[in-house]
Amino acid sequence: xxxxxxxxxxCPVCRQADSDPRHDHGxxxxxxxxxxxxxxxxxxxxxxxxxITSGAEDLRGEDLRSxxxxxxxxxxxxxxxxxxxxxxxxxxxDTVQVFLQAVSR
Ligand SMILES: [Zn+2]
Ligand SMILES: [Zn+2]
Numbered sequence: 001x002x003x004x005x006x007x008x009x010x011c012p013v014c015r016q017a018d019s020d021p022r023h024d025h026g027x028x029x030x031x032x033x034x035x036x037x038x039x040x041x042x043x044x045x046x047x048x049x050x051x052i053t054s055g056a057e058d059l060r061g062e063d064l065r066s067x068x069x070x071x072x073x074x075x076x077x078x079x080x081x082x083x084x085x086x087x088x089x090x091x092x093x094d095t096v097q098v099f100l101q102a103v104s105r
Contacts, residue, residue, distance in 0.1 A: 006065075012103045013038035020061050021068055023049050025096060032096075032103070036064070042102040045095040047088040051080045 006019035013034045022033040025045060034042070037057065040049040053059075056067045067073055081089075 009033045011035045011038055013042055018061070021064050023052075025099070028093065030096060030100070032100070034103070035060075039099075043099060045099045046091040047084055048081055051084070052077050054080070 008017055008019050009022055010017045011020075011022070011034050012032050016035075021036050023036055023039040023044065025032040025034075036049045036053050037060070040053055044050060052068065053064075056064060056073075059067050068077075
């Protein structure tokens, strides 16, 4: 038996299917799994992707995954995400709709 690798998913922004790190959006029956950098480029609905990929804009795939799982980076990102103002972090159907429109352009 071979162990399954990271899940392959579809990115609605660049339309590639691979296992690169994603931002999972789930509101109601809408599920989107864009790449972190793709999500950032169309306006991340909860403002987390610009923070999480800060300083790692050029990383993709396994490089990005190991960067994001580095304990120092995890701690710094958690702190930065906590520091977001309430309006930015509020994740509502409206913000997802705006995101969906950006994606479908
Ligand atoms: Zn993408
Ligand atoms: Zn995002």
